[in-house]
Amino acid sequence: xxxxxxxxxxxxxxxxxxxxxxxxxxxxxxxxxxxxxxxxxxxxxxxxxxxxxxxxxxxxxxxxxxxxxxxxxxxxxxxxxxxxxxxxxxxxxxxxxxxxxxxxxxxxxxxxxxxxxxxxxxxxxxxxxxxxxxxxxxxxxxxxxxxxxxxxxxxxxxxxxxxxxxxxxxxxxxxxxxxxxxxxxxxxxxxxxxxxxxxxxxxxxxxxxxxxxxxxxxxxxxxxxxxxxxxxxxxxxxxxxxxxxxxxxxxxxxxxxxxxxxxxxxxxxxxxxxxxxxxxxxxxxxxxxxxxxxxxxxxxxxxxxxxxxxxxxxxxxxxxxxxxxxxxxxxxxxxxxxxxxxxxxxxxxxxxxxxxxxxxxxxxxxxxxxxxxxxxxxxxxxxxxxxxxxxxxxxxxxxxxxxxxxxxxxxxxxxxxxxxxxxxxxxxxxxxxxxxxxxxxxxxxxxxxxxxxxxxxxxxxxxxxxxxxxxxxxxxxxxxxxxxxxxxxxxxxxxxxxx
Amino acid sequence: xxxxxxxxxxxxxxxxxxxxxxxxxxxxxxxxxxxxxxxxxxxxxxxxxxxxxxxxxxxxxxxxxxxxxxxxxxxxxxxxxxxxxxxxxxxxxxxxxxxxxxxxxxxxxxxxxxxxxxxxxxxxxxxxxxxxxxxxxxxxxxxxxxxxxxxxxxxxxxxxxxxxxxxxxxxxxxxxxxxxxxxxxxxxxxxxxxxxxxxxxxxxxxxxxxxxxxxxxxxxxxxxxxxxxxxxxxxxxxxxxxxxxxxxxxxxxxxxxxxxxxx
Numbered sequence: 044x045x046x047x048x049x050x051x052x053x054x055x056x057x058x059x060x061x062x063x064x065x066x067x068x069x070x071x072x073x074x075x076x077x078x079x080x081x082x083x084x085x086x087x088x089x090x091x092x093x094x095x096x097x098x099x100x101x102x103x104x105x106x107x108x109x110x111x112x113x114x115x116x117x118x119x120x121x122x123x124x125x126x127x128x129x130x131x132x133x134x135x136x137x138x139x140x141x142x143x144x145x146x147x148x149x150x151x152x153x154x155x156x157x158x159x160x161x162x163x164x165x166x167x168x169x170x171x172x173x174x175x176x177x178x179x180x181x182x183x184x185x186x187x188x189x190x191x192x193x194x195x196x197x198x199x200x201x202x203x204x205x206x207x208x209x210x211x212x213x214x215x216x217x218x219x220x221x222x223x224x225x226x227x228x229x230x231x232x233x234x235x236x237x238x239x240x241x242x243x244x245x246x247x248x249x250x251x252x253x254x255x256x257x258x259x260x261x262x263x264x265x266x267x268x269x270x271x272x273x274x275x276x277x278x279x280x281x282x283x284x285x286x287x288x289x290x291x292x293x294x295x296x297x298x299x300x301x302x303x304x305x306x307x308x309x310x311x312x313x314x315x316x317x318x319x320x321x322x323x324x325x326x327x328x329x330x331x332x333x334x335x336x337x338x339x340x341x342x343x344x345x346x347x348x349x350x351x352x353x354x355x356x357x358x359x360x361x362x363x364x365x366x367x368x369x370x371x372x373x374x375x376x377x378x379x380x381x382x383x384x385x386x387x388x389x390x391x392x393x394x395x396x397x398x399x400x401x402x403x404x405x406x407x408x409x410x411x412x413x414x415x416x417x418x419x420x421x422x423x424x425x426x427x428x429x430x431x432x433x434x435x436x437x438x439x440x441x442x443x444x445x446x447x448x449x450x451x452x453x454x455x456x457x458x459x460x461x462x463x464x465x466x467x468x469x470x471x472x473x474x475x476x477x478x479x480x481x482x483x484x485x486x487x488x489x490x491x492x493x494x495x496x497x498x499x500x501x502x503x504x505x506x507x508x509x510x511x512x513x514x515x516x517x518x519x520x521x522x523x524x525x526x527x528x529x530x531x532x533x534x535x536x537x538x539x540x541x542x
Numbered sequence: 543x544x545x546x547x548x549x550x551x552x553x554x555x556x557x558x559x560x561x562x563x564x565x566x567x568x569x570x571x572x573x574x575x576x577x578x579x580x581x582x583x584x585x586x587x588x589x590x591x592x593x594x595x596x597x598x599x600x601x602x603x604x605x606x607x608x609x610x611x612x613x614x615x616x617x618x619x620x621x622x623x624x625x626x627x628x629x630x631x632x633x634x635x636x637x638x639x640x641x642x643x644x645x646x647x648x649x650x651x652x653x654x655x656x657x658x659x660x661x662x663x664x665x666x667x668x669x670x671x672x673x674x675x676x677x678x679x680x681x682x683x684x685x686x687x688x689x690x691x692x693x694x695x696x697x698x699x700x701x702x703x704x705x706x707x708x709x710x711x712x713x714x715x716x717x718x719x720x721x722x723x724x725x726x727x728x729x730x731x732x733x734x735x736x737x738x739x740x741x742x743x744x745x746x747x748x749x750x751x752x753x754x755x756x757x758x759x760x761x762x763x764x765x766x767x768x769x770x771x772x773x774x775x776x777x778x779x780x781x782x783x784x785x786x787x788x789x790x791x792x793x794x795x796x797x798x799x800x801x802x803x804x805x
Contacts, residue, residue, distance in 0.1 A: 261668075262667050262668045262669075263668055264664040264667050264668060265661075265664050265665075265668065268664070298660075298663050298664055298667050299660035299663060299664060300659055300660050300663060301660065399663070399666065399667060402690075403693075405690065405694075406690070406693045406694045409694055434696075435696070435699070436698070438698045439695075439696045439698055439699065441746075442695045442696060442697045442698065442727065442730070442746075443694060443695035443696065444695075444734070445695065445727070445730035445731060445733075445734040445735075446694075446695030446726075446730050447695070448730065448733050448734040449729055449730040449732075449733045449734065455734075456734055456735060456736065457734045457735055459735060459738055459739070459742055460739070478786075478789075478790055478793070482793050485797060489800050492804065
């Protein structure tokens with residue numbers, strides 16, 4: 044391998060250097076990392092490179108990319124020519140500088156080998172991301188991504204998997220920007236099958252998310268649900284992928300009225316999501332849905348969510364809805380108020396794709412109302428319920444209360460002859476369900492603990508050193524023991540002598 | 543180009559379907575023949591190389607088939623026709639059909655009656671309509687309102703809306719819809735009341751005669767007290783709660799073991 048002798052700098056050094064580095068130099072370091080990852084079969088290094096992708100992406104331009112390619116490939120390389128052909132040709136002035144400076148300064152030694160194919164794919168990834176920055180390049184990015192995908196599949200190298208996962212993300216973005224997201228779906232489906240067969244977890248996770256996103260973009264909840272039931276999401280997938288997956292699941296489940304599952308999934312998505320400041324878009328999107336699902340479950344979301352600096356503005360419309368629901372049964376006319384709030388923010392809800400979910404909240408306004416009434420009155424006439432909740436008729440009120448009792452929203456019964464509802468006191472909080480809740484929480488904690496134990500990393504062969512150290516220690520101990528023994532004897536002798 | 547045989551059969555079908563009253567039997571025979579010739583010409587599941595005109599004809603045939611199956615009270619057949627039509631509606635850019643939304647609405651009602659609420663909502667989400675236009679489309683608005691009332695518990699509104707069907711075929715579902723809500727109401731009453739006068743049960747369940755009610759009460763196992771004029775509902779949830787000893791012991795042992803592992 045060409046690279047094994049050019050050892051990449053240690054991470055500690057790199058951190059300090061990073062701020063000063065030009066993008067080209069950073070790409071060079073990254074390439075060294077990739078080569079090392081391939082040479083040592085250690086995907087960790089590749090992951091490190093990919094982590095810096097977002098930051099690096101913003102600093103690249105065609106000059107940076109061109110320089111990076113020039114520097115890392117030998118002059119007569121065909122791969123280089125191909126990569127360069129995607130970039131716009133250098134302007135005259137740049138060319139001059141390049142040709143005059145390069146021969147004189149022999150400092151960056153020209154590599155004589157082509158680097159590993161992973162590097163080529165990595166550079167392609169950077170180029171695709173660069174194409175995404177300007178509109179006129181969208182068509183080119185689609186072309187390049189499909190070519191890259193073909194290449195990836197032909198090469199079929201396991202060490203390429205982490206980069207491949209990122210490539211698929213870039214492919215999706217290319218198609219989306221080019222306005223033909225649906226066209227990419229057959230491509231994804233085929234690739235997903237291949238990835239599953241090759242146990243390529245990174246790519247599989249990335250592709251499942253791509254597919255789900257594509258389905259949900261076109262409101263194809265049915266297909267999305269089937270995809271979820273037919274595939275297993277790889278456990279070893281990275282956190283951001285998991286966060287996305289949970290978010291998509293949450294959306295599907297919410298539409299299917301399975302709010303409890305939706306709630307758990309969204310919670311997982313929030314926990315796994317990158318910090319609010321780095322990925323505000325995702326954070327906001329998850330919270331929007333989370334608030335709605337929580338309301339649908341009959342809970343009132345925590346107020347502090349709405350004061351979060353990242354969320355405050357985005358969730359303003361949702362906060363209005365929460366306020367209306369909280370006021371229901373306290374103030375009369377909440378149903379009409381709910382309708383008014385809904386129409387006021389309709390366009391935003393529409394854009395967030397939460398409109399239909401929020402429409403479902405109407406029945407929750409009624410439910411919350413009935414629950415509040417049942418808590419505050421031990422006996423209330425159906426007529427009063429009807430007036431307080433703005434229902435159309437007493438007859439309706441009777442049916443609605445009956446349904447609420449059956450669904451377990453309230454504990455009570457209707458005395459039909461007298462036309463009132465009687466509410467029983469609260470059930471005492473002790474029973475088998477308490478131990479069940481306890482069990483659930485404990486097992487969650489246990490699971491978390493076990494997962495973290497499993498997630499600990501042990502570098503390869505590190506235990507050898509430890510073994511050697513232990514061996515040395517034992518050796519020393521033995522010597523010590525021997526010395527003590529001898530010393531003891533000496534001392535004893537001395538003592539005896541002295542005695 | 544669609545074969546000549548297909549064309550003539552299609553014309554026959556149109557004539558038979560538009561005739562009043564519709565000759566259901568003849569339509570059925572024609573549809574069976576048409577489906578065979580559709581398969582022969584590769585139009586039943588088009589591969590994308592069929593001409594636009596042929597696809598419109600195929601879609602028309604399937605649409606008539608869907609309506610026919612409802613008139614013939616054959617819900618599984620409707621299900622089949624509708625899923626075949628789905629490709630025509632979503633995957634090809636054909637000129638819009640005026641029967642599309644009535645059929646979509648019928649499909650929604652079918653899901654509602656079979657109590658597939660989750661499917662109902664996924665189907666609703668995937669409608670090619672912006673969300674605020676759902677309330678403007680009479681065919682879609684009807685099932686959406688029905689679902690909302692059912693979920694709220696405003697059963698009397700559902701009852702009153704049964705005559706407001708936007709299309710002839712919707713009425714076919716009314717009877718089964720009434721059956722669904724009757725069961726819903728009955729299950730509510732069992733929990734919400736201890737006893738009810740027979741007369742009131744009849745009005746609550748929308749029964750017009752007492753004999754119908756008595757038969758229904760027997761089906762659900764209610765105690766009818768004719769002398770007092772009352773129906774008593776057996777309470778089910780008054781059983782004594784037992785402490786699941788085994789489960790608790792097992793859980794506690796498991797905690798102890800895990801603790802041991804951690805410490």
